[in-house]
Amino acid sequence: MSELSRRQFLTWGLPGVASLAGAAALATRDAPAGGPSATSASRHEEHLGMPGAGKIPDLHPPGSGKQVDPMLFLTHFDWGTASRLADGRTQREWTLTALDREIVVAPGVTFPAWTYNGSVPAPTLRCRVGDVVRVKFANEASHTHSIHFHGIHPASMDGVLEQVPPGGTYTYEFVADPFGVFLYHCHTMPLTQHIHKGLYGAFIVDPPKPRPPAREFVMVMNGFDTDMDGENEFYTVNGIANYYVDHPIPLRVNEPVRIYLVNLLEFDMINSFHLHANMFRYYPTGTDLERYEYTDTVMLAQGQRGVMEFTYTLPGRYMFHAHKTEFAELGWNGFFEVLPAEAKA
Amino acid sequence: MARVESEVLPGGSASGHRASLLLLGLLPLVLLAGLVWLFLAKGTDLIGTSGAPPDALLKLQIERVTFAPHQILATVRNVGPVEATVAQVMVNEALWQFSVSPKPTIPRLATATVAIPYPWVKGDPVEVKVVTSNGLTFKRKIEVATETPRPGAAAFGLFALLGTYVGVIPVFLGLLWFPFLRRVQERWFDFFLSLTAGLLVFLGVDALAEAFEVAGRLGGPFKGVAVIVLGLAGSFLALVAIGRQLRGRDREGARARLALAYFVAVGIGLHNLGEGLAIGAAYALGEVALGAFLVLGFTIHNTTEGLAIVAPVTRDAARLGHLALLGLVAGGPTIVGTWIGGFTYSEPWALLFLSVGAGAIFQVVYEIFLIMYATGFLVAR
Numbered sequence: 001m002s003e004l005s006r007r008q009f010l011t012w013g014l015p016g017v018a019s020l021a022g023a024a025a026l027a028t029r030d031a032p033a034g035g036p037s038a039t040s041a042s043r044h045e046e047h048l049g050m051p052g053a054g055k056i057p058d059l060h061p062p063g064s065g066k067q068v069d070p071m072l073f074l075t076h077f078d079w080g081t082a083s084r085l086a087d088g089r090t091q092r093e094w095t096l097t098a099l100d101r102e103i104v105v106a107p108g109v110t111f112p113a114w115t116y117n118g119s120v121p122a123p124t125l126r127c128r129v130g131d132v133v134r135v136k137f138a139n140e141a142s143h144t145h146s147i148h149f150h151g152i153h154p155a156s157m158d159g160v161l162e163q164v165p166p167g168g169t170y171t172y173e174f175v176a177d178p179f180g181v182f183l184y185h186c187h188t189m190p191l192t193q194h195i196h197k198g199l200y201g202a203f204i205v206d207p208p209k210p211r212p213p214a215r216e217f218v219m220v221m222n223g224f225d226t227d228m229d230g231e232n233e234f235y236t237v238n239g240i241a242n243y244y245v246d247h248p249i250p251l252r253v254n255e256p257v258r259i260y261l262v263n264l265l266e267f268d269m270i271n272s273f274h275l276h277a278n279m280f281r282y283y284p285t286g287t288d289l290e291r292y293e294y295t296d297t298v299m300l301a302q303g304q305r306g307v308m309e310f311t312y313t314l315p316g317r318y319m320f321h322a323h324k325t326e327f328a329e330l331g332w333n334g335f336f337e338v339l340p341a342e343a344k345a
Numbered sequence: 346m347a348r349v350e351s352e353v354l355p356g357g358s359a360s361g362h363r364a365s366l367l368l369l370g371l372l373p374l375v376l377l378a379g380l381v382w383l384f385l386a387k388g389t390d391l392i393g394t395s396g397a398p399p400d401a402l403l404k405l406q407i408e409r410v411t412f413a414p415h416q417i418l419a420t421v422r423n424v425g426p427v428e429a430t431v432a433q434v435m436v437n438e439a440l441w442q443f444s445v446s447p448k449p450t451i452p453r454l455a456t457a458t459v460a461i462p463y464p465w466v467k468g469d470p471v472e473v474k475v476v477t478s479n480g481l482t483f484k485r486k487i488e489v490a491t492e493t494p495r496p497g498a499a500a501f502g503l504f505a506l507l508g509t510y511v512g513v514i515p516v517f518l519g520l521l522w523f524p525f526l527r528r529v530q531e532r533w534f535d536f537f538l539s540l541t542a543g544l545l546v547f548l549g550v551d552a553l554a555e556a557f558e559v560a561g562r563l564g565g566p567f568k569g570v571a572v573i574v575l576g577l578a579g580s581f582l583a584l585v586a587i588g589r590q591l592r593g594r595d596r597e598g599a600r601a602r603l604a605l606a607y608f609v610a611v612g613i614g615l616h617n618l619g620e621g622l623a624i625g626a627a628y629a630l631g632e633v634a635l636g637a638f639l640v641l642g643f644t645i646h647n648t649t650e651g652l653a654i655v656a657p658v659t660r661d662a663a664r665l666g667h668l669a670l671l672g673l674v675a676g677g678p679t680i681v682g683t684w685i686g687g688f689t690y691s692e693p694w695a696l697l698f699l700s701v702g703a704g705a706i707f708q709v710v711y712e713i714f715l716i717m718y719a720t721g722f723l724v725a726r
Binding site for chain 1: 430432433435438439440449476477478479480481482
């Protein structure tokens, strides 16, 4: 790292401008159409000794049925189609479609995935506690699937006994309860296969009084067993190995950040998240607004999740990664690019 | 054929016969071609499959891994039925930067070199894994990482020294048994020839075992076992033919015995070429770092080869020049082998060398039996 010299700094100059532009775009609620430039990727790779071959083609917003763009996925919270019911409650409606899709999991490497709406991870669904959740599920894939939500709901809405064959449909309907961070995934046997092939996503239920304002991200930690030997070849957060190494996530100094963290890693016992040069408040499962752990590393088994909150006070490039270093070196690795406080140019 | 012709096509002119004969000969082939075409064009529909996805059959083999300061070079051969693309590289379970020359997409049977800038640690095991664009993985583990000698005067000299130590010196040491063999009684001649034959059979089997091992590592398209059979039979038959030419009708004279000594030397030389390949390749792959005993073992074992070479000519007053040449023919190829193995090791070629060597050795055993038969040893007395 001591070789992060002036030369490197200069070579980063140009992509730095692109990152700034990206940051500006991300700061607004409308997501930008494309990710940061490809040039920045190769430069960082040279410096970090990261893989550099191949590129990731045609990235799209989650739920578009196409290769997911991790940068757009990061801030994409799908609130569904809202309507007010006669009793005054809010109903939110989504359509999730099971699709067989070839996806990119690392530059140049594809994986024959099973997906909801074409992307792995599946779109992040979000609502408020007490909302009526209605998810219309259509199975257009080649195998039987289902959707199993975590949270409190009737047995018939649990996605275990009601399996949906190819061509079939099912509507899941329940009241979102309690608030917190949840997940949803396919619950068809063999379960290992239906999860590692990609049928999972995050499900966020907001408390009655929203959490304080912050830049909000969702991070779904997962892995891909591309050679089908029962072990992951690639570990990622939000679907593409080393994506946030090649495309650091832009932040601002003193900007409050909140991450909804979900672990859906198959095959390996645990996963973890470690934040560099900072500490965060960790709210396990996000079901309690008061109690938290103040730490820089958390460990999660499959299905565990939580809310993390932190702020960077100094500009610079900060790493975050699994503190299972093997996972980190196989793709679960990223950077925050903390930019100086907004300078009006 | 002529009988068939006369039965099936009585009468007609000679040229007409020939044309219809040709047609009859070709008819099954034409029908077969039609059948193959039909299957390729429509067959997958006929039997209701869309054909196996060829991507799943994709296969790469890491043939060679070499180490330079801060760099690992892996030679990757595509041994699958379709072209393959190297998309990612992992070293010791970590994704790493790399470049592929000439290009990441490797045509069938071709090779590419993957260069990985990696701070490898001398003496540690290193596992290189390549990931194809469809996510399949192919790996090779090197037990002990050591810097690979690069072609140059120093490395050439080092390998020559290694080859001399393993191949040339032991063979000459064995040749020093010549005066001893001259003085023992005549009836011991057959004993030493038998010893030679036994030794050669061991070497031949050893070479074949090694060849089958390489054939197992090689992918299907190289038809390793067929290469072994061809190399073995080809060199055996060619040398038998050459032997007949050289020897003429003389089966028992001094000339025949000297020729036999040369055959033994050539056979052992080819065997030692294979041995040199193994040593050079092992050295290049960092395996000799473990294997000082390998070199020592080869050295001791090769001393017996000198004995085998001179055994046929113990009855004759062989000239010193012949003895020296015999030693060089048998031992010298070890040096060439270490060069090839150390600098440009390629498994398909190694396979061919090994099987040709085995064929040469079995030919010598055959020649020894001929001599022993001629002297009456193999005839019941």
